[in-house]
Amino acid sequence: MxxxxxxxxxxxxxxxxxxxxxxxxGFQDAATPVMQGIIDLHHDIFFFLILILVFVLWMLVRALWNFHYRRNPIRIVHGTIIEIIWTIFPSIILMFIAIPSFALLYSMDEVVxxxxxxxxxxxxxxxxxxxxxxxxxxxxxxxxxxxxxxxxxxxxxxxxxxxxxxxxxxxxxxxxxxxxxxxxxxxxxxxxxxxxxxxxxxxxxxxxxxxxxxxxxxxxxxxxxxxxxxxxxx
Structure with missing residues (x-):
């Protein structure tokens, strides 16, 4: 069919x-405004994913290098500033993803x-x-x-x-x-x-x-x- x-x-x-x-x-060439919006949303979200991936890998490598038990036996079990940062920044990123996503969803539901x-x-x-x-x-x-x-x-x-x-x-x-x-x-x-x-x-x-x-x-x-x-x- x-x-x-x-x-x-x-x-x-x-x-x-x-x-x-x-x-x-990749995607096929867009022929409608909706499909073009889907492609643009994909590119926008992919940009944030790359930033998150690079940041997480950088933090992981730095933590493994700087906090090795032989170099630095001190352990950090709590940090207020760290808690605030990794709560606010993901919320901001999700907001930048959610706004265009909802706009596209509403445009797809529009009926002529x-x-x-x-x-x-x-x-x-x-x-x-x-x-x-x-x-x-x-x-x-x-x-x-x-x-x-x-x-x-x-x-x-x-x-x-x-x-x-x-x-x-x-x-x-x-x-x-x-x-x-x-x-x-x-x-x-x-x-x-x-x-x-x-x-x-x-x-x-x-x-x-x-x-x-x-x-x-x-x-x-x-x-x-x-x-x-x-x-x-x-």
Whole structure:
């Protein structure tokens, strides 16, 4: 159950794909403000982690060297200043981490009041059904289709194994999209790394998220919830 979304001003345009590369360690290129915020938060927290690691290693080496029992047999069992320092400084660091973290969490939970497009994704074992809800009515043909992963034997040259699908979802760039996710059988998870989206598909429940893709491209994702025998091929 591979997730593929094509973002383009022209639906017939062939755009480059955003997918994980072999031996990739970092993030995929961000295509939404949320994903860019996740990457920035990661870099900010990683900076503090490096500072803490260097400081702790420096203190450990210095303590082992200066307070060796042969050089300095005196033992320090209590120090008020030390207690204050290692209580205040971690609190300040946690505050610098918590403020951007909560800001990002609240921005991820924001729901667009009047989205341009509403797209519904229904998880099945083991494929997705997509529905353009804004264009479904009794007078017009329903814009609903199934999206299956292309078997490895049917792949064409240049197509990605375990990522390509027979029917892609096409939505315009720089447009507010409301995504509604649910499931028809078991738990699934609709996830696209480049968009910073991971939404659980729960039977009998509608989960909602908002997406604003800022550039054109083809964005690949996969089911992120173990959902049966063929989950590895979704």
């Amino acid at each position: 591979t997730v593929v979304i094509q973002i383009s001003q022209n639906p017939l345009q062939i755009a480059s794909g955003d997918a994980a590369e072999p031996w990739q360690l 009041v009047n989205p341009a497009i509403t797209l519904k994704a229904i998880g099945h074992q083991w494929y997705w059904t997509y529905e353009y809800s804004d264009y479904n009515s009794s007078d017009e043909q329903s814009l609903t289709f199934d999206s299956y992963m292309i078997p490895e034997d049917d792949l064409e040259l240049g197509q990605l194994r375990l990522l390509e699908v027979d029917n892609r979802v096409v939505v315009p760039a720089k447009t507010h999209l409301r995504m509604i996710v649910t499931s028809a059988d078991v738990l699934h998870s609709w996830a696209i790394p480049s968009l910073g989206v991971k939404c659980d598909a729960v039977p009998g429940r509608l989960n909602q998220t908002s997406i604003l893709v800022q550039r054109e491209g083809v964005f690949y994702g996969q089911c992120s919830e173990i959902c049966g025998t063929n989950h590895a091929f979704m």
